[in-house]
Amino acid sequence: MPTVFVKDDLRAAVEAATGGLVSVHYTQQGQPTFMRWIPKFNLEDLGADYGTGVHPAFVVDGVTRDGIWIGVYPGIVRNGELLSLPGVAPTVSQPYTSFVTAARAAGPGFHVMTNAEWSAIALWCARNGYQPRGNTNWGRAHDAPWETGTRVDGGTPGSASGNGNTLTGSGPVSWRHDNSPAGIADLVGNIWEFTPGVRLVEGEIQILPNNNAASAALFDDTAPWQAIRASDGALVAPGTAGTLKYDSTVAYSDNGVVNDLGAFQIDDVVDFRNGPSGDDSNSYDNNSIAFSSLAADTGITVPAILRALCLAPGSLSLKGRIWMRNHGKRYPLRGGSRSYGAYAGLGALNLYNPASNAYSDVGARLAKV
Numbered sequence: 001m002p003t004v005f006v007k008d009d010l011r012a013a014v015e016a017a018t019g020g021l022v023s024v025h026y027t028q029q030g031q032p033t034f035m036r037w038i039p040k041f042n043l044e045d046l047g048a049d050y051g052t053g054v055h056p057a058f059v060v061d062g063v064t065r066d067g068i069w070i071g072v073y074p075g076i077v078r079n080g081e082l083l084s085l086p087g088v089a090p091t092v093s094q095p096y097t098s099f100v101t102a103a104r105a106a107g108p109g110f111h112v113m114t115n116a117e118w119s120a121i122a123l124w125c126a127r128n129g130y131q132p133r134g135n136t137n138w139g140r141a142h143d144a145p146w147e148t149g150t151r152v153d154g155g156t157p158g159s160a161s162g163n164g165n166t167l168t169g170s171g172p173v174s175w176r177h178d179n180s181p182a183g184i185a186d187l188v189g190n191i192w193e194f195t196p197g198v199r200l201v202e203g204e205i206q207i208l209p210n211n212n213a214a215s216a217a218l219f220d221d222t223a224p225w226q227a228i229r230a231s232d233g234a235l236v237a238p239g240t241a242g243t244l245k246y247d248s249t250v251a252y253s254d255n256g257v258v259n260d261l262g263a264f265q266i267d268d269v270v271d272f273r274n275g276p277s278g279d280d281s282n283s284y285d286n287n288s289i290a291f292s293s294l295a296a297d298t299g300i301t302v303p304a305i306l307r308a309l310c311l312a313p314g315s316l317s318l319k320g321r322i323w324m325r326n327h328g329k330r331y332p333l334r335g336g337s338r339s340y341g342a343y344a345g346l347g348a349l350n351l352y353n354p355a356s357n358a359y360s361d362v363g364a365r366l367a368k369v
Helices: 009-018 096-105 115-127 304-308
Strands: 022-026 032-039 067-071 075-078 081-084 110-112 144-148 192-194 198-201 204-207 226-228 245-248 264-267 287-290 321-324 329-334 349-353 366-368
Touching: 009 022, 032 115, 032 366, 067 115, 075 096, 081 096, 081 366, 096 110, 115 329, 198 349, 204 245, 264 287
Parallel strands: 032 081, 321 349
Antiparallel strands: 022 032, 032 067, 067 366, 075 081, 110 366, 192 329, 198 204, 198 329, 204 226, 245 264, 287 321, 329 349
C-alpha cells in the first residue's frame, strides 16, 4: 500500500482499524470518501487461461501502477461529486454519463470504477475461493435469507414492494469481497453498477485497452475504442472483419414470441440480431445466459483478454448471468441488483442499455488511480 502523507483523525482511525487496507481520501471540495487499496497482480496468478503479465486494471495510459483504490461502498453523489460513504442510500436514477461527470469532479485520478477494475476484483475473489453474497432479494440474500441489510425505505427485508435497495455497507461481512470488515461492500446485488471501458456496438465487442477508461472519453467514437480479432486476440480497429461479437443463436421474432432468456454465443459474425437496429421499443428483445455457460461458436477460440476482462468465462467460475442486445450501442452494468436472485453475482453483466438510460437500481462506484 502506498504511503499516505496527509493525516487527520478520521483517516488515522480508519487506517488503524483496517490495518491500512482502507483509507479516507478527500475530494476537490474536501469531502471524505472511503477507499480500499487493491495491489497489482499478474494474470498468470489467476490461471493459465488468463494470459500473462500485469492484469489490465493496473495499467493506465501506458503506466503500470502498484495498485488501485476502489470505493468501499456504492457511490452517492453529493455536491456534484461521487463519493464512497457508509450507511447512505446509493445514488440511482441518473444517466450513466452523469456518474462519470460526478466521479471526475471529485479530483485528479478519481473516476467511475471501470470494467477492468471490476474484473480484477471479481477474478481475485474467485481465485481466493470466495464470492460474496449481497442484497439479491429485496434487502436480503436470496441464498441466505437470514443475511439482511437496512433497506433504504425502512421496509422488511424480503418484501417485494417499495424501495428494496439497502444502505451502503449495512449488510454482513459476507457481503464484502474478502469476507472481512475491511472488504469492498455490495458488489453483488443491491444496485447494478455502471463499469465503463467496454461496449457492444451492433454486437461487436469493443474495449478501451488496459484501464484507459479511467481517463478517456467514454461515450462516443473519439475515444480509442478497439475491437478484438477472433483469429489471434489482437486489438484492431472497430468494424474490422472477423472481430469477436455476441451472436444470438435464434432469430428474433416480434410476433409475441420473444427470445428473452434465450442463448447466445461468442462468434466472429452476427448471424442473428435479437431485435431491429435502433429500435428499443420491445423491452424483451434481448438474450441472456449463465455467465459460466457462455461458449464460443464452432471454430472460434476465446482469447485470454476476453477472460481477463470477464467478458467470457474461464477456469475461475463466476456466479451470475449475462444479458445483451446486439443492436445499437450498449454499455455495461455489473453485479445484479436487489431483485435478481441467483442471476446476480460477480459474473453478472448487463449489456442491454444505452448510456442515456436511468433506473432506480442502477448506480456507480468511485475509484482512483
